[in-house]
Amino acid sequence: MGPGPVNADPRVLRAMSAPLIGQYDPAMTGYMNEVMALYRGVFCTSNEATLLVDGTSRAGIEAAIVSLVEPGEKVLVPVFGRFGHLLKEIAERAGGEVVVIEKEWGQVFTLAELDAALAAHRPRLLALVQGDTSTTMNQPLEGIAALCNKHGTLFYTDATASLGGNEFLADAWGVDAATAGLQKCLGGPSGSAPITLSEKAVEVIGARRHVEAGIDDGSAPRGIRIASNYLDLAMILDYWGPKRLNHHTEATSMLYAARECARLLVGEGIPEAVARHRLHGTAMTAGLQGLGLQLFGDQAHRMNNVVAVHIPEGVNGEAVRSALLNDYSIEIGTSFGPLHGVVWRIGVMGYNARKDAVLLTLAALEQVLRAAGAPVTAGGGVGAALEVYEAAG
Numbered sequence: 213m214g215p216g217p218v219n220a221d222p223r224v225l226r227a228m229s230a231p232l233i234g235q236y237d238p239a240m241t242g243y244m245n246e247v248m249a250l251y252r253g254v255f256c257t258s259n260e261a262t263l264l265v266d267g268t269s270r271a272g273i274e275a276a277i278v279s280l281v282e283p284g285e286k287v288l289v290p291v292f293g294r295f296g297h298l299l300k301e302i303a304e305r306a307g308g309e310v311v312v313i314e315k316e317w318g319q320v321f322t323l324a325e326l327d328a329a330l331a332a333h334r335p336r337l338l339a340l341v342q343g344d345t346s347t348t349m350n351q352p353l354e355g356i357a358a359l360c361n362k363h364g365t366l367f368y369t370d371a372t373a374s375l376g377g378n379e380f381l382a383d384a385w386g387v388d389a390a391t392a393g394l395q396k397c398l399g400g401p402s403g404s405a406p407i408t409l410s411e412k413a414v415e416v417i418g419a420r421r422h423v424e425a426g427i428d429d430g431s432a433p434r435g436i437r438i439a440s441n442y443l444d445l446a447m448i449l450d451y452w453g454p455k456r457l458n459h460h461t462e463a464t465s466m467l468y469a470a471r472e473c474a475r476l477l478v479g480e481g482i483p484e485a486v487a488r489h490r491l492h493g494t495a496m497t498a499g500l501q502g503l504g505l506q507l508f509g510d511q512a513h514r515m516n517n518v519v520a521v522h523i524p525e526g527v528n529g530e531a532v533r534s535a536l537l538n539d540y541s542i543e544i545g546t547s548f549g550p551l552h553g554v555v556w557r558i559g560v561m562g563y564n565a566r567k568d569a570v571l572l573t574l575a576a577l578e579q580v581l582r583a584a585g586a587p588v589t590a591g592g593g594v595g596a597a598l599e600v601y602e603a604a605g
Contacts, residue, residue, distance in 0.1 A: 213544055213558055213573045214544050214558070215345040216396040217395035217396070217401065217402050218395065218563065219563050219564055220394075220469075220563060221472075221562065223472055224394075224472045224476075225401075227468045227469060227472035230468050232464045232465070233464060235461055240462065246471060247263070247264060247470055248452065250475055251408065253474070254375065254376065254398075256380060257408050259383075259409060261408065261413075263449075264404050264452075264466075264470055265405040265445075267403070268393060269370075269392060269393025269395070270298075270405075272406070272407050274443050275405070275407065275440070275443035276407060277302050278302075278438060279417045279445035279446065280337055281308045282336075283306070284309060285309065286310075286334070286337075287310050287336065288335040288337070289340070290340050290351075291314045291315070292315040292341070292344060292349060292351065293345075293349065294547075294548040295372075296314075296341050299370060303339060311329070311333045317346070317347045317509075317549075317550060318349065318510060319349070319510055320351045320513045323355050323359065326338075334365070337365065337366045338356070338360055338365050338366070340368070341369070342373075342374045342375075342378070343372075343373040343515045343517075344373070346548045346557075347508075347509055348557060349509055349514065350514060352513070354385050356385070356386075357386025361386070366412065367389075368387075369389075369390050370390075372392050372393045372396060373517070374515055374517075376485055377397030377485065377493075377515070377562075377565070378517065379486055382410075386410075387410070388409070389407070389408070389410070389413045390407070391406070391407045392406045394406075397517050399473055399562030400472070404466040404470040406474075409445070417446050418446060421447075422437050442460065488565050489517045489561060490516040492560045492567065493560045495570050496519055496597065497511075498599065499592075499597035501596060502574075502592035502596025503577065503588050504524075504588055506522040517559060518561065519557070520556070522555055523554060523555060523556060524587075526586075530546070530553075532580050533556070539576075540572075544557065544558045571598075575593070578592070578594075
């Protein structure tokens with residue numbers, strides 16, 4: 213019940229046990245095409261270039277940035293938590309000239325702040341986290357693409373922690389590139405990174421495509437070569453697309469997992485999945501307040517799927533986490549940087565976005581807090597959560 217990874221859906225684990233098949237088996241090609249179609253539904257897009265990058269969510273982030281940004285190009289990274297710093301580092305390693313604007317942890321950026329930064333710096337790429345689990349904040353994305361278009365900027369967002377549990381509308385919001393991972397709201401294991409790319413992003417990547425020596429017919433564009441081979445989206449697009457050019461051996465079991473994650477979400481309905489995360493996240497939030505804990509950050513912009521609470525004064529936060537894990541087999545998290553040892557982060561996402569998981573966590577936390585000497589209201593957490601569920605019908 214931490215900020216991720218969380219328990220994978222048993223149906224996803226079962227799908228991963230299917231026999232392996234060759235990467236050019238017609239069944240494999242069929243699965244890959246099906247995965248692309250399913251993730252168009254998850255991202256709410258018609259982008260043809262919607263596929264998987266083999267590797268954890270960070271592989272997807274690196275693939276997007278290293279493929280979109282040529283060395284020396286300017287990248288604007290608004291930072292409101294730890295994972296904005298990650299985008300900054302990756303963009304720097306890709307050779308980008310990185311400009312950072314920062315917001316106090318627990319807050320998000322306004323459109324006016326982003327517009328001012330875009331106007332001042334006119335970057336090639338805006339790289340922005342949607343949901344940053346280090347602070348539990350959810351950055352609003354609607355309206356940003358219009359600002360980017362005005363300033364000639366591509367818009368990339370890291371939706372690792374938010375996709376599937378919070379509204380995400382790639383086409384309606386004009387997102388040029390977005391990446392995610394399975395281990396949060398998608399209900400799977402870490403190891404596969406869904407990605408979607410707009411036609412404009414594909415054109416930028418295609419302009420950097422290079423073919424290997426010996427088979428160059430002179431027709432390939434000649435931008436600055438993408439620095440990574442494994443994460444070269446031009447080559448990965450050729451692998452997933454009609455050309456089916458060999459690039460790597462597809463991670464078959466992870467393909468099965470990603471397919472099942474998307475199949476379950478699309479079957480449930482994306483708006484319904486978001487509403488489920490909102491309901492159980494709200495119940496958890498109410499329950500934590502019912503225990504007397506103080507929430508962290510701007511609650512108007514909190515992600516549906518994870519909440520941060522201040523560790524009560526005089527309570528050893530790590531001892532509480534250890535007791536929950538050892539006595540109740542429940543894991544919650546602390547945070548990073550300025551919030552390390554200051555807050556706990558409690559997730560309600562994916563397969564764990566369920567009433568029984570919420571109530572069990574609140575009941576166990578009450579007992580551990582009581583043993584630690586913290587003043588808590590008996591039954592206050594479970595009672596407050598039940599009120600949310602009763603009000604929802």
